Amino acid sequence: MKLMRQYSAFLLIALFLVNLPAGAQTSGKRSNGCLGCHTTEIPTKANPSLKKCPRADMVTVHALAVTGPDKIVLQKITGGPDLYEPVLFTHKVHAKMSEMSGNCVLCHHYNPPGSVLACSECHVAETSSKSADLSKPGLKGAYHRQCINCHRESGLSATKCESCHALKADPSAPSRPTQRRSAEVNSTRPMRLVFDTSFEDGKVVTFYHNDHTERFGLSCTACHVNERCAGCHKPAGALAVQVARSVGGHERCSSCHSVDTNCSRCHDKEPRAGFNHARRARFDLARFHSTLACTQCHKGRNEYKGLSGNCGTCHAQWKSGSFNHSVTGLKLDETHGELDCDSCHEGRDFARKPTCSSCHEDKSFPDKSPGTKVRSVGTKSL
Incomplete structure (x- = not known):
């Protein structure tokens, strides 16, 4: 009788497991099903409720543009024959641009410690449009999503196939890399930007961009950090310099300027004229110093203080006889x-x-x- 009860219990457990839904049997592998990636039980297209991607916390690529390759040939993006020639990707140009918006992580969004991995290390060149792993796209999809999304955001029109790809004249002929167009954006730096702020005692801040880049010798990345392309570029691709917005408050200026005191130094009721060395420093640059960059006389960073009136400070070689x-x-x-x-x-x-x-x-x-x-x-x- 005891043996019969044990057999019956075993049979009931077996029947229960057989009739268990497939999703419940694999819930341990799926990390709690939808909630592994979504914050709600029923995500929708309008509200996907996606969790923050944990890979951003695992980024280990912190390199400089000059250390990367100049150009990279993108090829073999599918597992079968391709209608197009390989693409010559101007890596160094893009790397320099990325220094203003997140650096290497823009493309190398996950990389374990060590050398920078090729995209194909994670994204597989597949023969089928159906991906075996839904958590990451195939190599072709990864390339296109990376390039097209960035070009659209920056206002570039280069989002059609022929913008980057050239058709093979003969599918059986050897592939050769082609570069359909330059990756650089031909943009003109603004001379002056006028910011409309919320400061009651002086809503207008006038910023002379050309002074900072040409006279003070600052690079773009000295001020532009972690920014999106659309912050400066209109959808049509031109620089949006006509109406400037106060983005980030004092954040950009505080790396060089003290912004805690003397608000009237920058804030005014009307746009201001540019910096006049004769008026502000009481030293006229009209003759021989007007063509010099500020850093040629003011050597130290942020050391834009009054200098000695003794010409010998800079011109030690000058003697009364010569x-x-x-x-x-x-x-x-x-x-x-x-x-x-x-x-x-x-x-x-x-x-x-x-x-x-x-x-x-x-x-x-x-x-x-x-x-x-x-x-x-x-x-x-x-």
Whole structure:
């Protein structure tokens, strides 16, 4: 009797397992079914309720654009014959662009520690349009999704097949890589941006972009970090520089500027004129210094402070016997040409008006000139 009860119990358990739904039998492998990837039991197309992809926390690629390959040939993206020639991908150009929007992770979204893996290490070139692993697309799908999505966002029109691909003239002929168009965007840097802010005492902030890039020698990535292409580019592909928005508040400026005090330094009620060195620094650059970048005189980063008026600070090679004073617009006469500089320029402060009192009691500059006014190189007639 005891044996009969044990047999009956075993039979009931077996029947229960046989009739169990297939999804319930594999729930352990599927990580709780839909909830493994979705935050709701019934995700929809309108509201997919996707969880944050955990692969972003596993990114280990932190390289510089210059360390990567210049170009890469994309080929063998399917398991069978291809109608198109391989594509010559300008990797270095794209890598430099990515420095403004997330770096290598834009494409290499998952990479274990070590060297950078090829896309084909994870994405398989399949012969069928049906993927065996729904968690990741095949190699062809991965390439197209990566390129097309980025080009659409940045406003590029290169999203048609012929934009990147060339048809094979003879399917049996050897493949050769082709580059249908350049990956670089021919854009003009803006000179001035006017930001409309919410600051009540001065809503307008005028930013002179060309000063920062040309005079201060800043690269794009000094200010543009973790940005989307659409932040600057219109859908048509042109730079959206007509109306600038205050994106990120003080975040971009605070890496170089102190933004905690003196709000009126940047904020105003109307757009401002550009930086004037003569007015702000009391040193006119109109003659020989106007073509120089700020960093040629202000050596240290963020060291845009007043410099010594002594020309010898930068021009140590200048000596009274060898310096051609005519470049200043004044050719010294024979008597004054033999004097040392500080005989007239007290303390060798060349930013101040020269004095004559050390030698003359009744003469002063510019009423009495120690030479002849001449037309100096790069200046107007005096």
